[in-house]
Amino acid sequence: MxxxxxxxxxxxxxxxxxxxxxxxxxxxxxxxxxxxxxxxxxxxxxxxxxxxxxxxxxxxxxxxxxxxxxxxxxxxxxxxxxxxxxxxxxxxxxxxxxxxxxxxxxxxxxxxGVDGKIPLVRCADKKKYQTLAQLNQPEVRLVEPAGGTNEAFVHSHLPKASLTLFHDNVTIFQQLVDNKADVMITDASEALFQQKYFPALCAVNPEKPMQYGEKxxxxxxxxxxxxxxxxxxxxxxxxxxxxxxxxxxxxxxxxxxx
The missing domain is CATH 3.40.190.10 (Periplasmic binding protein-like II)
Structure with a gap:
């Protein structure tokens, strides 16, 4: 054989x-x-x-x-x-x-490397979005780029939340800063990178992703x-x-x- x-x-x-x-x-x-x-x-x-x-x-x-x-x-x-x-x-x-x-x-x-999905939120709201249960609520405004694994994660794990698909994965973070959305689910690596450029944003529990992933x-x-x-x-x-x-x-x- x-x-x-x-x-x-x-x-x-x-x-x-x-x-x-x-x-x-x-x-x-x-x-x-x-x-x-x-x-x-x-x-x-x-x-x-x-x-x-x-x-x-x-x-x-x-x-x-x-x-x-x-x-x-x-x-x-x-x-x-x-x-x-x-x-x-x-x-x-x-x-x-x-x-x-x-x-x-x-x-x-x-x-x-190993990566995984976590919430990126306004720093003032970190305690509000620690768990899937907290995120999976109709009043939670999610924003994600169309297509890809971020959108797939939301459909699979957060079906009750309000999802808006955004056309631009570069300027999408400003939607959180401007309070036009509450949460972006993304890879820990991207969240950690972007929080350096947007001081108002914080990666939530990047050391404990909600979903295992690899690049x-x-x-x-x-x-x-x-x-x-x-x-x-x-x-x-x-x-x-x-x-x-x-x-x-x-x-x-x-x-x-x-």
């Missing part, structure tokens, strides 16, 4: 090599990357048309390891999966959460050689300290304008 499984894996790998992303990238000198560009500190599309953030720097590192240039493919959280398939991206990144639904259409590279890069599931390459690149990036240096650069105290 084990020999049969190994033989099957080798057969898949051999078949994938004929159209390997590694071969295509080597020939075209282009790494095609899907990203939303609206999720600080992982990916952000600036007004001048340039991307920046943790995963943007990592994408540049991956491209450099292949002697290639990055070709950015804009997407949204609502259309991430279909865009990833239709636009034939080599990788999708930018704070992407691992989900079984996404796993159905893609592979994930080795996760880079990882999405990869085409028809190419085992490409996944093995990306996983090895990630391993070396972590072992050499490159990834930590990138994290330190973006998670340092707030920079003006970001």
């Amino acid at each position: 084990i020999k049969t499984a190994i033989a099957a894996l080798l057969l898949v790998a051999g078949g994938a090599q004929a159209q390997s992303h590694l071969d295509r990238i080597a020939q075209s000198k282009t790494l095609t990357v899907c990203t939303t560009g609206d999720y600080k500190p992982y990916t952000f599309l600036r007004g001048d048309g340039q991307y920046e953030g943790i995963d943007v720097d990592m994408a540049q590192s991956l491209a450099q390891s292949l002697g290639a240039q990055v070709k950015w493919v804009p997407t949204t959280w609502k259309t991430l999966s279909p865009d990833f398939l239709a636009k034939q991206c080599d990788i999708a990144l930018g704070g992407v959460s691992v989900t079984l639904k996404r796993q159905q259409i893609a592979w994930f590279a080795t996760p880079l 990882a890069y999405m990869l085409p599931r028809d190419d085992i050689s490409w996944k093995l390459y990306v996983d090895q690149w990630l391993h070396l990036s972590t072992a050499t300290g490159e990834y930590q240096q990138i994290l330190d650069r973006w998670l340092a105290p707030a920079k003006q304008g970001y």
